[in-house]
Amino acid sequence: MTRSELDAALARLGLDVPEAERDGIAANAHYVEKMAQLVKKPRWVGAEPAHTVAFPEK
Amino acid sequence: MVPDFLTVAEAAKLIEKKELSPVELVESRLKRIEKLDDQLHSFIRVLPEAALAAARAAESEIAAGHYKGPMHGIPIGLKDIYETKGVPTTGHSKVMQDHVPAADAFSVTKLRDAGAVVMGKLATHEFAFGGPSFDLPWPPARNPWDTTCFTGGSSSGTGASVPAGLVLCGTGSDTGGSIRGPAAYCGLAGIKPSYGLISRAGILPLAFSLDHAGPMAWTAEDCAIMLQAMAGHDPADPASANHPIPDYRKALSGDVKGLRIGLIRHFYTTDNEANAATRDAIDAAAKKFEEMGASVREITLSPLAEWAACGVLIMMSEAYAIHESNLRTRFTDYGEIFRDRMALAGLWTGADYVQALRRRRELVDELDGAMAGLDLVMTAASPTEAPKIDEVPKFAIIDRPSLTMPFNVTGSPAMSVCCGFTETGLPLSFQIVGKRFADATVLRAADAYERATPWRSRRPSL
Numbered sequence: 001m002t003r004s005e006l007d008a009a010l011a012r013l014g015l016d017v018p019e020a021e022r023d024g025i026a027a028n029a030h031y032v033e034k035m036a037q038l039v040k041k042p043r044w045v046g047a048e049p050a051h052t053v054a055f056p057e058k
Numbered sequence: 059m060v061p062d063f064l065t066v067a068e069a070a071k072l073i074e075k076k077e078l079s080p081v082e083l084v085e086s087r088l089k090r091i092e093k094l095d096d097q098l099h100s101f102i103r104v105l106p107e108a109a110l111a112a113a114r115a116a117e118s119e120i121a122a123g124h125y126k127g128p129m130h131g132i133p134i135g136l137k138d139i140y141e142t143k144g145v146p147t148t149g150h151s152k153v154m155q156d157h158v159p160a161a162d163a164f165s166v167t168k169l170r171d172a173g174a175v176v177m178g179k180l181a182t183h184e185f186a187f188g189g190p191s192f193d194l195p196w197p198p199a200r201n202p203w204d205t206t207c208f209t210g211g212s213s214s215g216t217g218a219s220v221p222a223g224l225v226l227c228g229t230g231s232d233t234g235g236s237i238r239g240p241a242a243y244c245g246l247a248g249i250k251p252s253y254g255l256i257s258r259a260g261i262l263p264l265a266f267s268l269d270h271a272g273p274m275a276w277t278a279e280d281c282a283i284m285l286q287a288m289a290g291h292d293p294a295d296p297a298s299a300n301h302p303i304p305d306y307r308k309a310l311s312g313d314v315k316g317l318r319i320g321l322i323r324h325f326y327t328t329d330n331e332a333n334a335a336t337r338d339a340i341d342a343a344a345k346k347f348e349e350m351g352a353s354v355r356e357i358t359l360s361p362l363a364e365w366a367a368c369g370v371l372i373m374m375s376e377a378y379a380i381h382e383s384n385l386r387t388r389f390t391d392y393g394e395i396f397r398d399r400m401a402l403a404g405l406w407t408g409a410d411y412v413q414a415l416r417r418r419r420e421l422v423d424e425l426d427g428a429m430a431g432l433d434l435v436m437t438a439a440s441p442t443e444a445p446k447i448d449e450v451p452k453f454a455i456i457d458r459p460s461l462t463m464p465f466n467v468t469g470s471p472a473m474s475v476c477c478g479f480t481e482t483g484l485p486l487s488f489q490i491v492g493k494r495f496a497d498a499t500v501l502r503a504a505d506a507y508e509r510a511t512p513w514r515s516r517r518p519s520l
Contacts, residue, residue, distance in 0.1 A: 043416060
């Protein structure tokens with residue numbers, strides 16, 4: 001992710017990130033992209049997510 | 059004269075026989091905190107008056123014949139994300155430094171009901187995620203084996219205070235390894251129980267679907283005692299399991315004969331390569347289990363990076379949602395590590411999050427399948443001993459795949475167990491993991507290993 005792409009993304013998120021911290025975030029954004037790729041697998045359209053919570057007992 | 063170091067089990071035995079006064083025990087810990095915590099920074103807030111009052115009450119109850127069990131009169135610390143009635147609960151953050159809860163967390167109530175004496179609130183990484191940080195209202199905790207070293211996180215204060223004998227045990231929370239990491243680096247025992255076994259109601263969340271509360275103590279036996287007090291169904295936590303609670307301490311037979319253990323070597327030999335000292339210590343631990351009558355065979359799972367990606371994406375996305383409003387309005391009130399990691403989390407999309415949840419289900423099925431013919435699996439808890447505290451990268455959670463995160467993804471009970479020391483005296487550890495709600499088997503194996511090895515006899519010299 002380039003610095004200008006990061007600036008645009010942070011503006012969309014509404015985060016007022018100090019200038020001094022932006023280059024470091026941009027330099028590590030590739031980890032975010034890699035993780036998003038790693039969880040994408042060819043899977044059946046009906047492959048449901050994990051459901052880890054239960055409805056409250058009332 | 060109260061010894062500097064006592065396990066919960068040892069102290070409980072003496073207290074029950076009225077050979078140790080809870081008041082004297084608490085006074086001795088307060089003196090130790092005063093003497094040592096300037097070096098360790100394990101406490102955010104010490105509560106001497108409340109602790110002494112609780113100790114006096116415990117002593118009166120026991121004298122009157124109302125002994126409640128092995129937590130009665132035991133000094134404990136609470137990670138400062140566990141809400142405490144009338145006492146600030148800050149998440150170690152400026153953002154919540156004035157937050158005074160109206161009630162105790164469910165698990166804190168259970169610990170108090172069991173007779174535990176709360177000594178104070180312990181350091182954590184900011185909101186159980188951002189650390190070690192030097193720009194928060196309180197300094198980061200230091201490793202008691204070498205105060206220039208990192209405790210691991212996020213249950214850093216518990217990791218520091220228990221080995222140093224400031225408290226006998228304490229609470230942790232674990233969303234990606236925050237019990238097992240500090241337990242590994244600081245050489246204590248820490249179990250992340252099965253998801254849903256301990257209520258999270260009243261505990262500041264990091265990521266709802268991965269958060270686990272749990273005990274940290276010097277031994278597996280002490281973890282079993284503490285888990286007994288903390289576990290139980292709570293309708294206020296939507297993830298709380300209505301599951302029978304066995305007698306965890308009774309399960310500690312000292313015997314592992316017949317247990318079938320799968321060793322996930324590739325996690326720490328290729329996927330996140332451990333140093334030689336760690337590899338050798340885990341190999342020796344596996345051999346010890348075999349000598350004790352368990353069978354150990356190597357198993358292969360999906361690469362660690364896939365497990366870590368699934369867990370980290372879910373964890374950081376859920377954390378971002380929790381903090382989104384404050385991140386927008388008071389970004390720089392958070393410490394730099396927390397806020398910059400959260401800025402990265404904001405880059406994922408809703409679709410990425412759902413794909414991670416779909417991957418999670420596949421990974422849960424994968425581990426369940428791999429464990430079909432096994433009772434336990436073991437692997438590394440950390441690739442190295444504790445690093446220097448000022449050498450931990452800001453984005454440490456994402457730049458190397460976490461060895462602990464897979465078992466948050468699966469909700470399995472997982473424990474760090476000390477298995478030796480480096481030449482410089484820093485603890486080494488392995489991780490042992492059971493099937494969901496087979497927490498007793500994990501504790502049984504860890505306890506048997508501790509009994510068969512010398513590592514529990516060594517404490518930090520401060």
